[in-house]
Amino acid sequence: xxxxxxxxxxLASRPQGKPTLDNFALVEATVxxxxxxxxxxxxxxxxxxxxxxxxxxxxxxxxxPYRVGEVMDGAAVGxxxxxxxxxxxxxxxxxxxxxxxxxxxxxxxxxxxxxxxxGLSPSVYLGALGVPGLxxxxxxxxxxxxxxxxxxxxxxxxGAVGSLAGQIAKLRGASRVxxxxxxxxxxxxxxxxxxxxxxxxxxxxxxxxxxxAAPDGIDVYFDNVGGDHLAAAIxxxxxxxxxxxxxxxxxxxxxxxxxxxxxxxxxxxxxxxxRGFLVGDHWNRMPEFVAEMSGWLREGKIRFDExxxxxxxxxxxxxxxxxxxxxxxxxIVRLD
Amino acid sequence: xxxxxxxxxxLASRPQGKPTLDNFALVEATVxxxxxxxxxxxxxxxxxxxxxxxxxxxxxxxxxPYRVGEVMDGAAVGxxxxxxxxxxxxxxxxxxxxxxxxxxxxxxxxxxxxxxxxGLSPSVYLGALGVPGLxxxxxxxxxxxxxxxxxxxxxxxxGAVGSLAGQIAKLRGASRVxxxxxxxxxxxxxxxxxxxxxxxxxxxxxxxxxxxAAPDGIDVYFDNVGGDHLAAAIxxxxxxxxxxxxxxxxxxxxxxxxxxxxxxxxxxxxxxxxRGFLVGDHWNRMPEFVAEMSGWLREGKIRFDExxxxxxxxxxxxxxxxxxxxxxxxxIVRLD
Numbered sequence: 001x002x003x004x005x006x007x008x009x010x011l012a013s014r015p016q017g018k019p020t021l022d023n024f025a026l027v028e029a030t031v032x033x034x035x036x037x038x039x040x041x042x043x044x045x046x047x048x049x050x051x052x053x054x055x056x057x058x059x060x061x062x063x064x065p066y067r068v069g070e071v072m073d074g075a076a077v078g079x080x081x082x083x084x085x086x087x088x089x090x091x092x093x094x095x096x097x098x099x100x101x102x103x104x105x106x107x108x109x110x111x112x113x114x115x116x117x118x119g120l121s122p123s124v125y126l127g128a129l130g131v132p133g134l135x136x137x138x139x140x141x142x143x144x145x146x147x148x149x150x151x152x153x154x155x156x157x158x159g160a161v162g163s164l165a166g167q168i169a170k171l172r173g174a175s176r177v178x179x180x181x182x183x184x185x186x187x188x189x190x191x192x193x194x195x196x197x198x199x200x201x202x203x204x205x206x207x208x209x210x211x212x213a214a215p216d217g218i219d220v221y222f223d224n225v226g227g228d229h230l231a232a233a234i235x236x237x238x239x240x241x242x243x244x245x246x247x248x249x250x251x252x253x254x255x256x257x258x259x260x261x262x263x264x265x266x267x268x269x270x271x272x273x274x275r276g277f278l279v280g281d282h283w284n285r286m287p288e289f290v291a292e293m294s295g296w297l298r299e300g301k302i303r304f305d306e307x308x309x310x311x312x313x314x315x316x317x318x319x320x321x322x323x324x325x326x327x328x329x330x331x332i333v334r335l336d
Numbered sequence: 337x338x339x340x341x342x343x344x345x346x347l348a349s350r351p352q353g354k355p356t357l358d359n360f361a362l363v364e365a366t367v368x369x370x371x372x373x374x375x376x377x378x379x380x381x382x383x384x385x386x387x388x389x390x391x392x393x394x395x396x397x398x399x400x401p402y403r404v405g406e407v408m409d410g411a412a413v414g415x416x417x418x419x420x421x422x423x424x425x426x427x428x429x430x431x432x433x434x435x436x437x438x439x440x441x442x443x444x445x446x447x448x449x450x451x452x453x454x455g456l457s458p459s460v461y462l463g464a465l466g467v468p469g470l471x472x473x474x475x476x477x478x479x480x481x482x483x484x485x486x487x488x489x490x491x492x493x494x495g496a497v498g499s500l501a502g503q504i505a506k507l508r509g510a511s512r513v514x515x516x517x518x519x520x521x522x523x524x525x526x527x528x529x530x531x532x533x534x535x536x537x538x539x540x541x542x543x544x545x546x547x548x549a550a551p552d553g554i555d556v557y558f559d560n561v562g563g564d565h566l567a568a569a570i571x572x573x574x575x576x577x578x579x580x581x582x583x584x585x586x587x588x589x590x591x592x593x594x595x596x597x598x599x600x601x602x603x604x605x606x607x608x609x610x611r612g613f614l615v616g617d618h619w620n621r622m623p624e625f626v627a628e629m630s631g632w633l634r635e636g637k638i639r640f641d642e643x644x645x646x647x648x649x650x651x652x653x654x655x656x657x658x659x660x661x662x663x664x665x666x667x668i669v670r671l672d
Binding site (some may be wrong): 257275 | 397398567570581584587593598602610612
């Protein structure tokens with residue numbers, strides 16, 4: 001194969017506070033020649049996720065930070081176009097972690113072959129059937145241990161994980177599911193998804209809106225936000241309530257410490273549990289999750305939307321959009 | 337029996353911020369005549385506990401607030417001096433919840449008969465063999481789920497619950513137990529109890545002291561304090577760490593909200609769990625706890641100290657002392 005050029009997004013500089021386009025660079029790179037056991041993948045869909053903000057900081061965390069001048073890796077779905085590995089052949093659809101570039105070369109052992117789902121875009125493996133879906137599933141069922149009949153509150157509920165968490169809770173028997181989002185349009189979207197109540201957190205203090213939406217309190221809070229949302233949830237949680245702490249988008253851009261909830265002492269009297277989790281600890285749940293979620297998708301019981309941005313040259317815009325809540329459902333960059 | 341007068345402590349007024357002696361009143365009351373099924377108890381030891389501060393507020397909580405002009409109930413050990421109930425006879429040692437008065441009349445069904453422990457004061461049932469002991473036991477073993485080999489941090493470690501929590505952790509196989517307390521004398525006391533490290537939280541920021549005392553981090557934090565201690569613990573907890581949230585003495589006197597830890601988003605990356613609890617949910621553990629703790633006490637493996645104040649007229653002083661940490665071990669008022 002002749003020299004192949006791949007456009008890719010590099011971290012150009014680390015952001016101070018809110019990232020800007022200056023922090024990213026679109027770079028052309030020569031795709032390396034395949035070695036034994038490797039495959040060449042043409043990426044078709046790139047995942048754009050809030051957690052990537054954490055990797056832009058120069059701080060060790062559960063995932064290593066991006067390095068300045070290198071590609072901002074992420075999940076991607078692509079097509080094998082050349083293979084030096086027996087287990088994968090050209091034309092196969094695959095999931096892997098070398099996103100934010102047009103072409104990826106990596107070991108076949110680090111790639112997951114996908115089965116196309118009838119009637120669904122392959123990008124579903126970055127969303128409902130992928131990490132966001134498993135995150136929602138594990139958070140609601142395992143971390144929060146939701147039981148049928150319980151009341152569930154989900155923040156950032158119009159996002160990829162939140163919209164799935166609310167629907168999974170409902171399908172598994174929650175008696176009431178409440179969602180918060182950042183616009184009137186998203187509130188209508190949540191109502192369309194079957195949430196029993198939804199509110200725009202920009203309209204009034206979260207505590208007031210949640211009290212109106214959950215007059216009898218809540219048993220489970222699926223937290224994507226932290227901050228005021230977490231404090232409001234702690235106020236409204238009933239005895240024995242549980243919080244699945246999944247994300248803290250309210251503080252991702254903070255350069256200085258943001259004070260936490262002032263009502264943590266309620267954990268004692270109400271016997272509350274706050275439990276943080278990362279989906280990476282729960283891959284063992286993937287088979288059961290895929291089986292159940294595939295069924296729900298086939299039967300039209302779960303609705304999963306995407307906000308699609310075309311072209312790798314707009315990946316940074318898409319990412320900045322996720323951080324300010326421009327997306328409804330999963331943010332995807334499509335390369336075609 | 338002729339008219340019997342009992343001195344008792346009333347809540348005279350609700351405190352604003354730190355309570356003062358003006359909030360309490362010593363009152364003489366006539367002891368009522370016994371009805372069928374009731375017993376008359378002469379109290380010998382009154383329990384003085386930090387949680388009572390919460391009951392002085394006019395706010396519904398897991399225990400009802402004290403009413404102004406009424407007795408500040410609490411745990412007590414006394415002796416039956418008259419009985420109209422077949423199950424109890426004069427001379428028996430009992431545990432009950434009508435403390436802060438010299439004489440109590442109540443239904444025999446609400447009283448627990450005690451077996452005197454050789455060599456131990458009957459007040460041990462208000463401490464090591466009572467609610468503080470069970471609280472420490474359940475918090476370390478059930479709520480935090482401490483495993484042998486783990487590193488444990490206990491705040492307010494020279495108090496009744498904390499000193500037991502640290503010793504129970506050690507006896508159950510913790511590899512390192514660290515305690516914080518509010519004076520140099522208490523730090524020495526903790527070292528004498530077998531804590532591997534102890535620091536005075538007034539000497540330096542808690543985070544700095546804890547980092548020095550726990551260079552390899554901690555797995556379990558037994559929280560009696562909240563505030564800076566909780567934030568420091570979250571910083572030092574290792575992956576999968578657990579916090580048993582037992583008390584929040586740092587905020588009990590606050591009239592306005594005290595900001596919580598600014599590092600709660602670490603719950604996610606480190607997969608931490610914060611779990612609040614009340615000992616009242618765990619009475620089912622009492623038999624196992626009493627068996628194990630009695631053995632430890634008999635064998636001299638657990639040391640349990642009391643700060644004893646004589647006379648009901650000094651109960652309010654004793655309580656104010658607990659809130660500012662004057663006690664080492666359990667604060668007791670002795671009536672003799």
